[in-house]
Amino acid sequence: MKRALVCGAGGFIGGHLVKRLKSEGYWVRGVDLKYNEYNNGNADEFIIGDLTDPIVCHQVVEGGFDEVYQLAADMGGAGYIFTGENDAAVMHNSALCNLNMLHAAQQAGVKKIFYSSSACMYPEYNQLDPENPKCSEESAYPAAPDSEYGWEKLFSERLYLTYQRNLGINVKIARFHNIFGPQGTWKGGREKAPAAICRKVIEAEDGGTIEIWGDGKQTRSFLYVDECVEGVRRLMESDFSGPVNIGSEEMISINDFAKLIAEISGKNITIKNIPGPEGVRGRNSDNALIQEKLGWAPSKSLRDGITKTYNWIAEQATKEVEIV
Ligand code: NAD
Numbered sequence: 001m002k003r004a005l006v007c008g009a010g011g012f013i014g015g016h017l018v019k020r021l022k023s024e025g026y027w028v029r030g031v032d033l034k035y036n037e038y039n040n041g042n043a044d045e046f047i048i049g050d051l052t053d054p055i056v057c058h059q060v061v062e063g064g065f066d067e068v069y070q071l072a073a074d075m076g077g078a079g080y081i082f083t084g085e086n087d088a089a090v091m092h093n094s095a096l097c098n099l100n101m102l103h104a105a106q107q108a109g110v111k112k113i114f115y116s117s118s119a120c121m122y123p124e125y126n127q128l129d130p131e132n133p134k135c136s137e138e139s140a141y142p143a144a145p146d147s148e149y150g151w152e153k154l155f156s157e158r159l160y161l162t163y164q165r166n167l168g169i170n171v172k173i174a175r176f177h178n179i180f181g182p183q184g185t186w187k188g189g190r191e192k193a194p195a196a197i198c199r200k201v202i203e204a205e206d207g208g209t210i211e212i213w214g215d216g217k218q219t220r221s222f223l224y225v226d227e228c229v230e231g232v233r234r235l236m237e238s239d240f241s242g243p244v245n246i247g248s249e250e251m252i253s254i255n256d257f258a259k260l261i262a263e264i265s266g267k268n269i270t271i272k273n274i275p276g277p278e279g280v281r282g283r284n285s286d287n288a289l290i291q292e293k294l295g296w297a298p299s300k301s302l303r304d305g306i307t308k309t310y311n312w313i314a315e316q317a318t319k320e321v322e323i324v
């Protein structure tokens, strides 16, 4: 039986990944600062631990692992990473998780390690035109990410690649593009646009108004979590190291996205654009490389994924109201 360690298993993508690995017959140990409120039962073992501590990293990798998935990071949506207030925490915490966990895995003889980078590492100068953003993998340099979160991701990509070059550990790096789905953060300040807009629409009355940050003309693409996990597993099984985009090519403006969610809700909703943290003007995945190297690329429609997500958040919001 293959053994996998999932770092960040208490989080959104980590939780889905644990479930997927279990369905493939893996023995899985999860580690995080917190339990996963939805998928806890799926890991064979779950350790509460702080991966900024090198001792903890050496402990969690004990017992031998075929594969390590390093998803632990201090992260959030625009309201968390673009305000500037969390920059020191993001850089310090995420860099230490990566430095310590990669080192512990290499020392323990782990053969293969996955690292979750982000589209936030791409240069801002290629993402100024909302209709034509450029996010092909080779466009990463000259580097100019628009956030400290993106700079940390770029630094850590390079860190993993040095361990592969100098120390022989097999490294796999994906650049995720805005992943969404059930069991993702939907309130509290770290939620990304898909969950935040679903929540706002759910909370609004029929005929009501929701606030959208920016002029709403900024663009993004959003990838449903099942396809993200599929891409991660395919990358892990391939002989390609990356970095490679794992994202959707279905680009949409934020106002059109809000209109789509309003339509799914069946409510008549007015959009009010207000100032807020915005990030880059435009972003879209470029899937030429993943298609070439893995013979696969995400293909599911945004409407299907966001409908499932909307229904899940509506259920969570109803549960909260019942508890209160
Ligand atoms: P998430 O916040 O739900 O999960 C990250 C987990 O890491 C959290 O449960 C958190 O508690 C844990 N963590 C943070 N610091 C830790 C520490 N010191 N020790 C142990 N655990 C710690 O986020 P997610 O959406 O599941 O993202 C997973 C990974 O994918 C992250 O590295 C993130 O940067 C990357 N990523 C995500 C997206 C996205 O859209 N969700 C996009 C690009 C990259």
Ligand code: GDD
Binding pocket: 075, 076, 077, 078, 079, 081, 118, 119, 120, 176, 177, 178, 179, 191, 192, 193, 194, 196, 197, 211, 212, 213, 214, 218, 220, 254, 276, 277, 278, 279, 280
């Ligand atoms: N979060 C949020 N909440 N965003 C909103 C809202 C709102 O209520 N209203 C409008 N937006 C706009 C933001 O201003 C931004 O321009 C756009 O929606 C997308 O915001 P997010 O989904 O929060 O973040 P992002 O796409 O800029 O960055 C995300 O994706 C990266 C990878 O592509 C983040 O999750 C990053 O952490 C991630 O690495």
